[in-house]
Every structure is written in structure tokens, then in C-alpha cells.
Amino acid sequence: MEGFGHSWLLLVEWSPPLLRGFLASLQIAALGYSLGLMIGLTGAFSKLYGNPVVRDLAEVYTTLIRAIPELVLLLLLYFAGPALINQLLTHFGRVPIDISGFAAGVLVIGIVQGGYSTEVIRGAIQAIPSGQFEAARAIGLSRGQILRRVTLPGMLPYGLAGLSNLWLIATKDTALLAVVGYTELTLATRQAAGATRSFFLFYSAAGFLYLLATFASWMVIRRLQARIDRGQERSA
Amino acid sequence: MKQTRQIETAPGFAIVLAGRRIPGHRLILAVIFAVILAMIVTGLDWGWLGRWWPEIIRGVVISLLMLLGSVVLGFALAVPLGLMQLSPNIVLNGAARGFCTLIRGTPLLLQLWLIYFGLGSLFPHFPWIQESIFFPILREGWPFGLLALTLSFAAYEGEVMRGSFASVPRGELQAGKAIGLSGWQLLRRIWFPRAFYQALPTLVGETVLQLKSTPLVATVTVIDIYAVLYQVRQETLLTYEPLLLLAAVYIILTGILVLLGRQIEMRIPGRRPSPSASSS
Numbered sequence: 001m002e003g004f005g006h007s008w009l010l011l012v013e014w015s016p017p018l019l020r021g022f023l024a025s026l027q028i029a030a031l032g033y034s035l036g037l038m039i040g041l042t043g044a045f046s047k048l049y050g051n052p053v054v055r056d057l058a059e060v061y062t063t064l065i066r067a068i069p070e071l072v073l074l075l076l077l078y079f080a081g082p083a084l085i086n087q088l089l090t091h092f093g094r095v096p097i098d099i100s101g102f103a104a105g106v107l108v109i110g111i112v113q114g115g116y117s118t119e120v121i122r123g124a125i126q127a128i129p130s131g132q133f134e135a136a137r138a139i140g141l142s143r144g145q146i147l148r149r150v151t152l153p154g155m156l157p158y159g160l161a162g163l164s165n166l167w168l169i170a171t172k173d174t175a176l177l178a179v180v181g182y183t184e185l186t187l188a189t190r191q192a193a194g195a196t197r198s199f200f201l202f203y204s205a206a207g208f209l210y211l212l213a214t215f216a217s218w219m220v221i222r223r224l225q226a227r228i229d230r231g232q233e234r235s236a
Numbered sequence: 237m238k239q240t241r242q243i244e245t246a247p248g249f250a251i252v253l254a255g256r257r258i259p260g261h262r263l264i265l266a267v268i269f270a271v272i273l274a275m276i277v278t279g280l281d282w283g284w285l286g287r288w289w290p291e292i293i294r295g296v297v298i299s300l301l302m303l304l305g306s307v308v309l310g311f312a313l314a315v316p317l318g319l320m321q322l323s324p325n326i327v328l329n330g331a332a333r334g335f336c337t338l339i340r341g342t343p344l345l346l347q348l349w350l351i352y353f354g355l356g357s358l359f360p361h362f363p364w365i366q367e368s369i370f371f372p373i374l375r376e377g378w379p380f381g382l383l384a385l386t387l388s389f390a391a392y393e394g395e396v397m398r399g400s401f402a403s404v405p406r407g408e409l410q411a412g413k414a415i416g417l418s419g420w421q422l423l424r425r426i427w428f429p430r431a432f433y434q435a436l437p438t439l440v441g442e443t444v445l446q447l448k449s450t451p452l453v454a455t456v457t458v459i460d461i462y463a464v465l466y467q468v469r470q471e472t473l474l475t476y477e478p479l480l481l482l483a484a485v486y487i488i489l490t491g492i493l494v495l496l497g498r499q500i501e502m503r504i505p506g507r508r509p510s511p512s513a514s515s516s
Contacts, residue, residue, distance in 0.1 A: 052261045067490035068483050069448040071462065076479050083475045168341075175343030179455060186346050190353075199357050203350035207342045214341040 021188030036113025043118030065115025101182030124159030295464035310389025318397025339391030348384040381453030440497035
């Protein structure tokens with residue numbers, strides 16, 4: 001309302017905390033996503049090749065993740081998790097630990113992403129033509145070699161779309177940390193907007209940064225997909 | 237580990253319940269979960285439930301109203317959004333695509349806070365809003381929460397509807413035109429019903445996901461189940477109980493939604509028609 005010059009000044013003035021928040025969001029998303037991929041691989045292998053008990057436990061995990069809101073999981077991990085761990089630690093005579101907002105964020109995003117990526121990876125592995133495994137066994141590859149040379153590269157063409165979608169969700173889920181008071185991009189924006197009363201200016205700026213992350217991810221994903229699809233059969 | 241192997245290789249170990257064979261390892265898991273549940277129920281402090289249950293019920297109702305309202309209104313917006321994205325008109329098409337990208341590319345919490353704090357900050361500039369009969373409603377958080385949830389659902393489902401509108405075989409629409417249906421009749425009798433049934437399983441799944449988004453409205457003063465149990469947590473200073481109940485409520489609500497969804501999906505007439513039947 002006070003004109004463009006004023007808005008630009010405000011943006012410049014508040015850009016350091018906003019950009020710091022943006023960086024924190026990206027870091028948490030990247031670490032949480034990586035953790036989620038590891039959990040997802042473990043979960044997918046448990047569901048596909050585990051014994052009945054492991055398979056059931058993996059099923060319970062993915063079902064719970066799909067039913068409990070991320071925000072509630074975040075509270076559980078942020079408040080109840082450390083309390084439980086510290087109770088156990090003091091019980092065994094150890095020093096209680098303190099879980100940071102950053103660590104809780106990475107853990108929650110990792111655990112949530114793990115639930116969804118379990119399903120994506122499982123589906124992708126099942127989509128690999130079984131002849132490839134038979135061929136690998138026929139030429140005498142060991143289990144580890146099959147995993148490294150057939151399963152992991154083979155699932156990528158089928159799993160990339162789902163896994164990239166999960167990455168986009170991870171970047172947006174970091175905003176939930178604002179609710180428990182961790183200053184990532186959304187909370188930094190709220191603080192800037194509250195202090196200056198320029199709500200639309202700062203929320204639009206933050207929206208622009210999130211969209212920037214999304215578009216940059218799209219470009220990377222497109223190149224990855226093109227690379228991975230080399231040598232794949234084209235479906236007419 | 238040794239024990240689980242033993243169970244796996246014991247083929248005879250299973251009981252039959254209501255005509256279904258239940259493997260032994262699952263029985264043991266069920267017993268372990270029952271013991272954990274019993275420990276949670278008896279070992280923790282649930283005395284506060286007596287005083288709080290009316291608020292808890294009210295919170296669940298508010299959460300469900302937020303879900304129902306945003307799904308119904310959001311779907312009503314998703315249908316035109318889907319059609320607009322298929323339109324040859326550059327303005328309509330661009331506007332719908334732009335809206336969907338904008339909403340899908342930014343966090344719901346950011347949108348919610350923009351709507352709540354941003355719109356709220358505009359009201360003092362417009363005296364006629366403050367004098368209108370709607371103002372008492374606009375001073376509460378729920379219209380903003382409902383609006384943000386609705387726009388979000390509309391954007392995601394707009395994409396879904398675009399896909400399912402596009403997947404309706406052209407021949408069916410041409411047949412409709414051939415028997416002289418007007419554009420509106422064509423949409424109402426053929427294009428929309430076919431696309432809707434196609435999208436229904438996805439929509440059911442997305443409704444479950446939408447339930448998981450509803451607790452965000454607690455950050456704009458709506459007293460949903462999340463807000464109620466958060467308040468319990470702060471007043472009773474209990475660490476585990478309110479959060480465990482909160483998780484349990486969402487698990488139960490999700491279970492109910494999934495069961496309802498299955499009932500609805502079974503009513504879809506002529507699911508998966510053969511391609512030859514639909515294109516001839």
C-alpha cells in the first residue's frame with residue numbers, strides 16, 4: 001500500500017532471515033528424504049522378501065504412516081519421543097539428551113517419507129520383468145550382485161515418477177516445523193510479515209521461493225528421467 | 237530371530253476363525269499388540285478423559301465438518317478446474333493450470349496463514365465488511381481454514397478431474413452429439429458421470445489424505461480434535477496420553493473412511509468396461 005519502493009526495501013531488509021529459513025527447509029527436506037529412501041528400501045525389501053513377521057510389521061508401519069497426520073507424528077516425536085528416550089536413559093543412569101527441532105524435523109519427514117517410498121519402491125521392484133532376475137541367476141550372479149546390478153538400477157524407470165513426487169512433498173512438509181517453533185521458511189515468513197504488517201508481500205515471496213524449489217526440481221527430474229529411460233522399451 | 241524362523245516353518249500352526257485361516261505368527265503379533273495396548277490403557281493416566289470428553293467429541297465433529305466441507309466444496313471447484321485445463325481457450329486453460337501449479341507447489345500451511353493473516357489484515361481498510369452481518373463469522377478462524385482446505389483440495393483434484401475427463405472415449409461424446417444432446421446435456425449425462433466414476437477411487441484416497449491436512453486449521457484458532465488434545469496436553473502436563481489418543485482418533489477416522497470408500501467404490505456401475513465396448 002505504501003508503494004513499490006517501500007516493498008523492495010522491506011524485502012531486502014528481511015531477506016537474510018528468509019533465505020536462512022529457505023536453506024534450513026531445503027536441508028531438512030534433503031536429509032529427511034534421504035532417510036526416507038533408506039527406510040523405504042528396507043521396508044520394500046521386508047515386504048517383498050521378509051519372513052511373515054517382518055512383512056506384517058512393515059505393513060503395520062505403512063498403514064500407520066498413512067493414517068496419522070504428519071503434524072501429530074511431529075508432536076509425538078518432538079515431545080513424547082525425547083521424553084521416552086530420556087526416561088530410559090535416566091533409568092539406566094545415563095545423561096538425558098536434547099532433541100533439536102532440526103533433528104526432529106529430519107526424523108519425522110524421514111519416517112513419513114519412508115512409509116510412502118516403501119510402497120513406491122515395492123511397486124517398482126515388482127514391475128521389473130522377472131526374466132531379468134532369472135537371467136542374472138542363470139549367469140551366476142550372487143545375491144548382492146543381483147541387488148546392485150539388476151534390482152536397484154532396474155527399478156528406477158518404474159519408481160522415478162513416484163520418488164520425485166515424494167521429494168516435492170518433502171520440500172512442502174518442512175513447513176510443518178513452523179508449528180513446533182522451528183524457524184524454517186514458513187515461520188521466518190510469518191515473523192517477517194507479523195513484524196512489518198506486510199502480509200501479502202512476504203507470503204508471496206515465500207511462495208515464490210517454494211515454487212522456485214519445485215521448478216528447479218522438475219528440471220532435474222526431467223533430465224534424470226531422460227537419462228534413466230535410455231534403452232527402455234517405448235510403449236507405443 | 238530364531239523364534240520367527242521356527243514359526244515360519246511350522247505350517248500346521250494356525251487357527252481358523254470365522255472361516256478364515258489365521259497364521260500363527262499373526263496371532264502372536266496380535267497378542268503382543270494387545271499387551272502393549274493394555275499397558276497403555278492401565279499404566280498411563282486417563283483420568284482427564286472424564287472431564288474432557290464433551291470437548292473431544294466436539295473436536296472430532298469439527299474436524300469431520302472441516303473435512304466434509306472442504307471435500308464437497310473443493311470437488312465442486314475441481315470439476316470446472318479440470319474442464320478449464322482441457323479447454324482450447326488460452327486464458328481459461330492458463331488460469332486453471334496456473335492456479336493448480338501455484339497451490340500444489342506451495343505448502344498448505346503457508347496458504348492458510350496467507351489467507352488468515354493476509355485477508356484479516358485487509359478488513360480494517362474496508363468498513364463495509366466490518367458493518368456487514370457476516371463480520372461476526374469472519375472474526376472466527378474456521379471460514380479461513382475451510383477456504384484454504386477447499387482451495388487445496390480443488391487444486392489437487394482439478395488435476396485428477398482433468399485426467400479423467402480426458403480419458404473418456406471420444407466416441408461416447410460423439411455419439412451424444414450425434415443424437416442431438418446440447419453441450420450441457422452432454423456434460424451432465426455422459427462426460428461428467430463417466431469421468432466421475434473413473435476418478436472415484438482416486439478421490440476416495442485423496443479424501444483420506446485430506447483428513448491428515450485438517451489439523452493445520454488448529455493454527456488459525458479452530459478448535460478441532462487436534463486443538464482440543466493440544467489444550468489437554470498443556471493443562472494436564474501429560475506427555476504421552478493426549479498425543480496417543482490424538483493418533484488413535486486419526487487412525488480410527490481413517491479406518492472408517494477407508495471402509496466407507498470401499499462401500500462407495502463397489503457401487504460404481506460397470507467398472508473397467510472393455511475397450512471394445514466403450515469405443516464402438
